[in-house]
Amino acid sequence: MSFQDRFYLNFIKDDRWLYLLDGLKVTLLITLFATLLGIVIGFLVAIIRSTYDRTGKFKIANAVCQLYLTVIRGTPVMVQLLIIYYVIFGSVDINKVIVAVLAFGINSGAYVAEICRAGIMSIDIGQLEAGRSIGFSYAQTMWYIILPQAFKNVLPSLGNEFIVLLKETSVAGYIALQDLTKGGDIIRSRTYDAFFPLLAVAVIYLVMVLGFTKLISILERRLRQSER
Numbered sequence: 062m063s064f065q066d067r068f069y070l071n072f073i074k075d076d077r078w079l080y081l082l083d084g085l086k087v088t089l090l091i092t093l094f095a096t097l098l099g100i101v102i103g104f105l106v107a108i109i110r111s112t113y114d115r116t117g118k119f120k121i122a123n124a125v126c127q128l129y130l131t132v133i134r135g136t137p138v139m140v141q142l143l144i145i146y147y148v149i150f151g152s153v154d155i156n157k158v159i160v161a162v163l164a165f166g167i168n169s170g171a172y173v174a175e176i177c178r179a180g181i182m183s184i185d186i187g188q189l190e191a192g193r194s195i196g197f198s199y200a201q202t203m204w205y206i207i208l209p210q211a212f213k214n215v216l217p218s219l220g221n222e223f224i225v226l227l228k229e230t231s232v233a234g235y236i237a238l239q240d241l242t243k244g245g246d247i248i249r250s251r252t253y254d255a256f257f258p259l260l261a262v263a264v265i266y267l268v269m270v271l272g273f274t275k276l277i278s279i280l281e282r283r284l285r286q287s288e289r
Contacts, residue, residue, distance in 0.1 A: 071257040084244025098166025103173025111181040133171035146236040157238040180215035220277035
């Protein structure tokens with residue numbers, strides 16, 4: 062069979078390219094909302110842990126956060142996805158996209174937390190003392206002085222975490238969710254040709270990663286320019 066015939070069989074016949082398009086939409090949807098959830102969780106955990114490190118407050122909350130970080134970073138994301146789908150929501154009729162967003166968001170939150178905590182702790186303690194000296198409370202100092210600087214410092218790292226999360230969503234097919242990788246697998250099962258569908262999936266992921274990497278490099282360049 063010629064190259065053109067195989068291409069037609071895998072992508073054109075029966076509009077099989079739509080499996081990839083639909084899967085891409087699901088992948089981007091999961092990545093977007095999981096990233097937002099991960100940022101929210103990560104910032105909350107980072108604030109609790111950095112506050113404990115600097116003031117000794119939130120001892121119990123800090124212990125809970127450390128347990129969360131240990132468990133999430135110490136187990137594979139695929140296992141976490143399966144536990145959330147088959148164990149936690151096993152008896153509940155729930156949208157699989159929501160399950161994937163929760164699983165990947167909770168997983169990403171653990172890594173975002175350490176990124177953000179490093180950003181907060183990198184701000185000189187004198188900034189905190191300066192805020193307190195002008196009458197700000199600890200919370201006000203964190204919100205108006207520390208967090209804006211920390212967020213600016215960790216923004217490129219958060220962008221890289223987004224790229225990592227994008228690639229990790231490729232295991233969403235284990236809960237029968239038709240993401241990009243699953244779309245390629247469906248084509249392979251129909252045509253019995255593994256090369257073209259898997260190559261197409263790999264190329265799409267590569268293009269997205271290169272695109273987001275370029276955006277992150279532009280963002281880093283602008284941040285450096287704004288510091289001058």
